[in-house]
Amino acid sequence: MSGLVAGGRDGVMGRDGSRVIAAGYGEVTVVVDEQDDPFYTQAALEAHCPGEGRIAVHPTPASGHPAALAHDVLYALGKRLAPGPCSPDVWLDSLDAAWLAAASWAQATGVRHAVIARAHLLTPRRIDQLLTWRTVTGVQLTLLWQTEARALPPVLAQVERRLGGKDSFGALLAEPGPIPARPSFPPGSPLPSVPGAEAVAGISRQSSAGPPREPGPTSARPGRQAVACTGAMATARLGPVAPAVGVAAQSTAVLLALAHPLAAGALSVLAFTRAGLGSLRWTRDLDITGDVSVIKVHGVAHRSCVLYAVSDWARPLLAAARAYHRLGSGPLHGSVFAPVMRCEARHLRAHAGRHPCLSLSLPACALLP
Structure with a gap:
């Protein structure tokens, strides 16, 4: 000042x-x-x-x-x-x-x-x-x-x-004002052309047999150290990207209005991936591509990790969650959603209980304490 x-x-x-x-x-x-x-x-x-x-x-x-x-x-x-x-x-x-x-x-x-x-x-x-x-x-x-x-x-x-x-x-x-510090992601905007975007563009050609999964590390056996899991940008160049699950307009409206970026971002990931609540513990900054078009969702010990295309409506929510992480000096390899996973994700459970229309991978009642 x-x-x-x-x-x-x-x-x-x-x-x-x-x-x-x-x-x-x-x-x-x-x-x-x-x-x-x-x-x-x-x-x-x-x-x-x-x-x-x-x-x-x-x-x-x-x-x-x-x-x-x-x-x-x-x-x-x-x-x-x-x-x-x-x-x-x-x-x-x-x-x-x-x-x-x-x-x-x-x-x-x-x-x-x-x-x-x-x-x-x-x-x-x-x-x-x-x-x-x-x-x-x-x-x-x-x-x-x-x-x-x-x-x-x-x-x-x-x-x-x-x-x-x-x-x-x-x-x-x-006046239009200065160039914003971060890009805007309005609904329906095309995915930017960046490294790895070719994998996203091909999601419509993926089979319906289920989301492709990254093989687990072969060294993750008792007595051996697991291989470090690579970030979303690196793996997007190597493998297919699973399409996001459709989410009803009523649910997206609820998520877009949530005030806390971490809560909005975390619940949006659960909504368009149908992943389990525990998978959020492993989501790092480097698991979200720079254009917020792809996110990697991890399994336990980084086995069966999955790349998902991020829905257009969810991109500003994930961008805000990542901005919150970075503005709070969170490390690149640190968990983006760690603060909302404390106390067994009490805040996320409370939001899910208030909005059953979110249709997460677990029913809202199952997320309640």
Whole structure:
């Protein structure tokens, strides 16, 4: 936050008579509307379109919850936290976990521009949280400061860039924004052409005899060390890839709305592979291809490992899970879903129990404690 460099603070009069000040520092813009014209909030909310990489966040008023603003960002990204004190999303009450989730989803879904309405109601601490989130995600951040300019905190008080009223603000909202930190994976998008993609392209030609399995290591016998299991990209070049199992639209909608990236990613893998819950323990970062088109699902001791094509709808979910793992400094060979496998996957079981429509490899009732 100390990297924000101060500039001038002169205001201009818009053609509509409102006094508007705007400033840019890199990808941060502050718009000050001292008249509190409803136009700016309405324009921001109308411009909200996550599918185009632009979101509008309306902070919950007077919320004292430490992670409230991160939850507001998650809500703008289309994520919904399960309610209640015993909720499977209770771990997102943690400030670090909540902002890490918000950063992961922003990266995975290609958010380019975030507009924060009523920013003058935020505490300096929450403004710092937003600026840190912007630094991590690389999004263009616009803060609507809808009160006197003199009330700006030091980090936002000095401005350089100015807007000439409503037309200029509309033009700002229409800008495409910077290139997202991570690619977007909209439903129905074609698989990128990368090494190993030829195996994915051939899945329609696979027989229906069952998913192809990678032979287990021959050295995995008593008294001998097992051969290290290779990653998905390496094995995708060598063998066939099993097609993803079809998942009903009702189930995919439930998964797409889950707030925690690890829960959403883990349950999506169980849904489109019909693998057992225990297989998630072995899923590593290197088991997901760079374009999130193929994932390797492991058996015990890495025997009978299977390569699966990732369904289009599940690609942003797995991308977010991997982003969460990496932003949390998880190692390449580390388990992506390790945090949600603790306590016998209590959080995953709770989500499965809330949504029987997921049709996992085990019935929801079998996943409950």
